[in-house]
Amino acid sequence: MYTDAASMKLIGQAFPLKSFHRIDTNAHRNFSAGIKRLLTNGAGLVISFKTNSxxxxxxxxxxxxxxxxxxxxIVDKGLDLYIKRNGKWxxxxxxxxxxxCNEFVMVKDMEKGEKECLLYLPTYDEVxxxxxxxxxxxxxxxxxDPFTKKKVVIYGSSVTQGASASRPGMAYPARLSRDMGINFVNLGLSGSGKMEKEVADMVASIQADAFILDCFANPSPEQIAKRTAYIVKAIRAKHPNAPIIMIQSVFRETGNFDLTVRKFVERQNANTLTEYQKLLKEGVKHLYLIPGDNLLGKDHEGTTDGTHPNDIGFDRMLQVIKPAISPLLN
Known part of the structure; x- marks a missing residue:
């Protein structure tokens, strides 16, 4: 017996929608075609249901x-099921x-009794x-909705979106939600988190308790210098007291030997730090920076392809980001 998931509680959207999209792109006609397509991806979207089956x-x-x-x-086009047991997902x-179109039995032969379930949608495709x-x-x-303590928007890159976790629930925003009971809205835009004005305005328009900018792996160093102040000030204008947390780019493991890549990321992170310091001097309050140095560890085993974290890499990111943001969100 099958039930349409559209009748179930959908968690993770910035604004309520009737589709399984993250943003209603019809309301943002100036977005590029690539950004519109990415916002149809199900990254961070979760169906909450209960069953005794x-x-x-x-x-x-x-x-x-x-x-x-x-x-x-599985992370690209598949589903990821969690069940609460002893208070833990x-x-x-x-x-x-x-x-x-697919059909798959995700779990069977379970114990009797009602179960609380979370079903994560595909990270990189439209449902x-x-x-x-x-x-x-x-x-x-x-x-x-188990994530009602606060609402935090994470705007970022492919790393934010969830590349390259093994399955949707392993992306670091999803893990933060389960660990902290907070709705982390995933606005990762693979390769396209470049702080364009129209996207910055959309991010700033979302009602949220805090904002995380994990987008600095996508813009060029020059774009970081030109665009960071606008997105931070746009958010601050609409949310005077909300923490704004900037996260420097992860170290690209391809830069372990490739000096061109290494120097490019170093310039990205240097400009991110410079813009952060400028904004502080200008009097922007409740602005914070998480350095990128240790996000993936130091043994060069934290990525799938030299750029995107594997599950080890995402776990390491979690161990850095969670203690840094917890005091700010409490």
Whole structure:
């Protein structure tokens, strides 16, 4: 028996929508085609439901785009199921994609009793339709939002979006939400988090308790120098007391031997620091910076492709970011 997931609680959108998109791009006609496409991706979006079924399956359809060659098909086009046990969200199963439209049993033979569930949508693709399957005679209903303590917008790059975690729930914004009970809205835009004015204005328009700018891996050093002040001031104008947290770019492991890459990232991070210091001198309050030096560790084992974190890399990012932001959000 299948139930349309559109009838369930959807968590993670900046503004309520009837689709499985992150932003209503029709309201932002000046966005580039690439940004509009990325905002249809399900990164950070979660379906909350409860069921007493010992088996949970899913049917879902995505786009016909080819999977990225630096990601698993599961994080790209698949699903990721968590179930609460003893007050903690635990991994329960995945939906493995093999076509545009898919059907997969994510978990079976579970103990009897009602279970609280979270189903993460594909990180890098658009969900056209989604239904959740349970055993005949069992019940399913919309769940509660477990991330109600605060709402924090994370605007960023492909790293923010979730490349290259093994599955959607392993991206660091998703892990922060489960760990902290906070709704971290994922506005990672793969390769396109460049702080354009129209995007900065959209980010600033979101009602949130704090803003994290994890976008400094995408703009050139020159763009960082030209655009950082605008996005920070746009947010501050609409949110006078909300913490704004800037995160320098991760060290690209391709730069371990490639000196051109290394110097480019060093220039990005140097300009990020310079802009942060300028804004402080101008009197911008509640502005913070997380250095990028130790986000992935020092052993060069934290990425999938030399740029994007693997699960080890995302865990290391979590260990740096969580203690840095926790006092600011409390």
């Amino acid at each position: 010992p088996r949970i399956a899913a049917k879902w359809c995505v786009s016909s785009s080819k999977p990225h060659n630096n990601m698993t098909p 635990e991994f329960a199963g995945v939906g493995r994609p093999n076509a545009v 056209k339709s989604l239904s959740i399957g349970i055993d005949s005679g069992c019940k399913i209903a919309s769940g509660n």
